[in-house]
Amino acid sequence: MAEHSPRRFTPQAQEAxxxxxxxxxxxxxxxxxxxxxxxxxxxxxxxxxxxxxxxAVRRRCLSQLPALLExxxxxxxxxxxxxxxxxxxxxxxxxxRALCQREDAKLVAKGKSMVSEEIGLNKHLAGLGIxxxxxxxxxxxxxxxxxxxxxxxxxxxxxxxxxISATFEQHLPDFEATRDVDQLIAAGRQALRxxxxxxxxxxxxxxxxxxxxxxxxxxxxxxxxxxxxxxxRVHIAVTGIEKVVEQLSDIAPLYSxxxxxxxxxxxxxxxxxxxxxxxxxxxxxxxxxxLVLLDNGRSQAxxxxxxxxxxxxxxxxxxxxxxxxxxRIGGHAYGTVYPGPIGKxxxxxxxxxxxxxxxxxxxxxxxACGEVCPVGIPxxxxxxxxxxxxxxxxxxxxxxxxxxxxxxxxxxxxxMKGFAWLARHPRCYRAGTWLARRLAPFYPRRxxxxxxxRVTPKPAPKPLSxxxxxxxxx
Amino acid sequence: MSEAKNxxxxxxxxxxxxxxxxxEQPYAPYLGEDAPARLARFCSRLEAAHAEVVxxxxxxxxxxxQAMVKGASLTRLLAGNDGPFSAAISQAxxxxxxxxxxxxxEFKAVLFTDVDAGISQAWGAIADTGTLVLxxxxxxxxxxxxxxxxxxxxVAASAIMDNFAQLLAKPQCRQGLPTNLLLVSxxxxxxxxxxxxxxxxxxxxxxxxxxxxxx
Numbered sequence: 001m002a003e004h005s006p007r008r009f010t011p012q013a014q015e016a017x018x019x020x021x022x023x024x025x026x027x028x029x030x031x032x033x034x035x036x037x038x039x040x041x042x043x044x045x046x047x048x049x050x051x052x053x054x055x056a057v058r059r060r061c062l063s064q065l066p067a068l069l070e071x072x073x074x075x076x077x078x079x080x081x082x083x084x085x086x087x088x089x090x091x092x093x094x095x096x097r098a099l100c101q102r103e104d105a106k107l108v109a110k111g112k113s114m115v116s117e118e119i120g121l122n123k124h125l126a127g128l129g130i131x132x133x134x135x136x137x138x139x140x141x142x143x144x145x146x147x148x149x150x151x152x153x154x155x156x157x158x159x160x161x162x163x164i165s166a167t168f169e170q171h172l173p174d175f176e177a178t179r180d181v182d183q184l185i186a187a188g189r190q191a192l193r194x195x196x197x198x199x200x201x202x203x204x205x206x207x208x209x210x211x212x213x214x215x216x217x218x219x220x221x222x223x224x225x226x227x228x229x230x231x232x233r234v235h236i237a238v239t240g241i242e243k244v245v246e247q248l249s250d251i252a253p254l255y256s257x258x259x260x261x262x263x264x265x266x267x268x269x270x271x272x273x274x275x276x277x278x279x280x281x282x283x284x285x286x287x288x289x290x291l292v293l294l295d296n297g298r299s300q301a302x303x304x305x306x307x308x309x310x311x312x313x314x315x316x317x318x319x320x321x322x323x324x325x326x327x328r329i330g331g332h333a334y335g336t337v338y339p340g341p342i343g344k345x346x347x348x349x350x351x352x353x354x355x356x357x358x359x360x361x362x363x364x365x366x367x368a369c370g371e372v373c374p375v376g377i378p379x380x381x382x383x384x385x386x387x388x389x390x391x392x393x394x395x396x397x398x399x400x401x402x403x404x405x406x407x408x409x410x411x412x413x414x415x416m417k418g419f420a421w422l423a424r425h426p427r428c429y430r431a432g433t434w435l436a437r438r439l440a441p442f443y444p445r446r447x448x449x450x451x452x453x454r455v456t457p458k459p460a461p462k463p464l465s466x467x468x469x470x471x472x473x474x
Numbered sequence: 475m476s477e478a479k480n481x482x483x484x485x486x487x488x489x490x491x492x493x494x495x496x497x498e499q500p501y502a503p504y505l506g507e508d509a510p511a512r513l514a515r516f517c518s519r520l521e522a523a524h525a526e527v528v529x530x531x532x533x534x535x536x537x538x539x540q541a542m543v544k545g546a547s548l549t550r551l552l553a554g555n556d557g558p559f560s561a562a563i564s565q566a567x568x569x570x571x572x573x574x575x576x577x578x579x580e581f582k583a584v585l586f587t588d589v590d591a592g593i594s595q596a597w598g599a600i601a602d603t604g605t606l607v608l609x610x611x612x613x614x615x616x617x618x619x620x621x622x623x624x625x626x627x628x629v630a631a632s633a634i635m636d637n638f639a640q641l642l643a644k645p646q647c648r649q650g651l652p653t654n655l656l657l658v659s660x661x662x663x664x665x666x667x668x669x670x671x672x673x674x675x676x677x678x679x680x681x682x683x684x685x686x687x688x689x
Contacts, residue, residue: 025668028668028669029668029669032669033669049499049501049502050501050503052499053498053499053501056494056496056498056499057498059494060493060494060498062491063491063492063493063494065486065491066483066486066487069482069483069486070483073479084476085476085478085479085482086478087478087481087482091478135676136666137664137666137667137675138664138666138667141666141667154665154666154669155666156666156667159668160668161667161668161670164667164668181667181668181670181672182672184667184672185664185667185672185674185675186674188675189674189675189676192676193586193676196586196676197582197583197586212648213647213648213651215651215655221662221663221664221665221675222662222663222664222666222675222676222677223620223662223675223676223677223678224675224676226616226620226656226676226677227620227621227676227677229654230616230617230620230654231578231582231617231621233579241482241486248642248643248647248648249501249639249642249643251642252501252503252637252638252639252642253501253503253639255638256503256638263665266519266602266603267603267604267605267657267659268659269523269658269659269660269661269662269663269677270656270657270658270659270662270677271605271656271657271659272654272656272657273651273654273655273656273657274653274654275651275652275653275654275655276653277653278653279611279653281611281612282610282611282612282615282653283574283575283576283577283578283581283612283615284574284577284578284581284615284616284617285578285610285616285653285654293482295478295482295485299482299485299486302485302486302489302491303485303488303489305491308491
């Protein structure tokens with residue numbers, strides 16, 4: 001399977017659009033998730049209140065980020081959780097690798113973690129002979145295929161049950177093809193129970209890290225996150241530095257906003273609050289708990305008042321589920337770990353505006369993503385901001401973003417300058433429009449890429465200014 | 475102190491974000507009118523999440539458990555060392571019951587292959603979402619409600635709170651959380667295959683909840 005890249009967004013999107021299976025699988029999933037969300041927020045007054053609170057909590061916590069991170073580290077350390085800091089994916093991988101090697105681990109059981117995808121952990125550990133096994137059902141299926149998740153909440157959303165049955169037939173011993181979802185899940189359960197018992201290390205993400213108490217919160221339905229954080233001797237949690245919240249009371253509104261926005265559930269089956277490794281007298285739970293805090297471009301977003309809002313994200317995926325672009329091309333076409341609208345505003349900080357390719361422009365700016373975001377991230381405004389940053393140098397007083405001005409084009413800049421001059425000189429402008437009308441018959445029939453989905457424009461016989469003048473006379 | 479930490483914090487400290495201007499509204503989730511309303515909501519929410527809920531007075535708890543065990547043909551039961559309902563659990567379980575009293579490393583194989591059902595005693599419950607609160611520890615191992623295919627959880631009706639925020643505001647939570655505080659709101663489930671709900675993904679396929687009404 002070819003690696004997708006944000007630099008090849010257009011051909012990847014075209015390929016996805018041409019696949020009836022992808023179109024159908026996503027259509028079904030998007031309809032389901034949108035309906036579920038809308039049912040979960042059926043009372044608009046209550047919905048507004050909880051979402052406003054969730055947004056306010058995220059804003060407040062981000063405004064105190066460095067202090068909260070230090071408190072989190074102090075409280076975690078006091079509880080016996082060992083805290084590690086990583087600036088880059090390579091540093092995070094090195095920390096996790098060292099912990100695994102010290103355990104002489106051959107198998108790591110991994111709960112769902114987008115940050116582990118971000119750092120490419122599975123591949124890194126595989127290179128050292130350590131099998132990092134995904135245990136979330138969707139992630140498990142995707143990993144068997146050598147594929148990548150196409151949605152941050154439902155990783156195997158791009159596949160239907162027939163395709164999953166075929167995957168299991170190929171990889172699981174004694175599996176017989178079936179269209180029965182219960183049987184498919186039972187097969188996955190069986191295969192993974194062995195892994196939970198054998199794994200020396202369990203790895204998970206973190207949904208909220210509470211500074212007040214040094215507590216790591218995990219949200220899930222399946223129980224695999226609990227398995228990974230309970231059965232192996234060592235539990236490693238990996239998360240971005242933005243996930244910290246100030247106090248315990250902050251998690252109630254965030255949790256409610258998260259599950260309802262993500263899958264329309266009032267609550268998930270499990271909410272797992274880890275505050276320390278196994279204590280004396282306890283029979284189970286990991287003997288060591290480690291927390292890896294990753295920056296990887298987040299501090300760049302933090303530095304700017306507007307772009308900081310990117311970090312309010314609680315990873316619910318609602319923006320994807322409501323995006324007309326994502327719903328048609330699916331998650332793989334973006335070529336980034338975080339697809340869809342939120343991916344378009346996070347990836348430029350992770351990868352740079354240059355490597356993020358066309359992502360900030362891959363939007364119709366319809367505004368649906370901003371409307372459904374439970375924590376009020378103005379995604380369309382941030383996309384427009386990133387478009388400006390990609391075209392221009394950094395403005396005074398702002399440190400340049402990674403890949404600043406990567407899309408600057410001298411010809412385009414010159415044309416815009418010319419137009420600006422023309423627009424401020426009415427006589428020349430009128431002469432220009434007069435000439436444009438006279439030259440209409442000679443316009444080329446094809447206008448390159450721009451004309452692919454558009455009809456070549458025809459100038460009106462009379463300019464607007466003349467029409468207005470005539471109307472005034474009547 | 476690690477270099478990475480210093481550099482990350484230094485970058486964050488260069489910025490001085492202003493505190494949000496708008497005052498934060500208080501969070502106001504579900505409040506039950508009275509105890510019966512709370513109990514009714516708790517039970518209906520849990521049932522909607524595919525759990526089987528029964529209510530009984532304390533004196534018939536053992537009989538209730540016995541009937542449950544018999545009905546589901548559970549032969550090997552596991553429970554924690556001690557708790558408010560331990561006497562009833564022992565009485566109901568008899569010779570089928572064993573106690574979780576070995577470290578995970580020695581107990582893993584038994585736990586994963588031999589046990590039919592784990593019996594847990596909840597510390598509290600939440601009416602709003604139909605949620606059980608497990609305060610894990612030496613007498614309440616966290617894997618009891620996770621690894622066996624059936625999970626039985628007993629909870630006192632008086633321990634039902636209105637909402638999650640009330641739980642988090644309890645002094646016990648703020649002053650000393652357990653190793654692992656767990657919220658359980660149904661049997662393990664997934665919709666990862668074509669949005670079709672299936673139970674028993676990794677944890678229990680079935681969740682039985684017994685609400686002890688008079689304590």
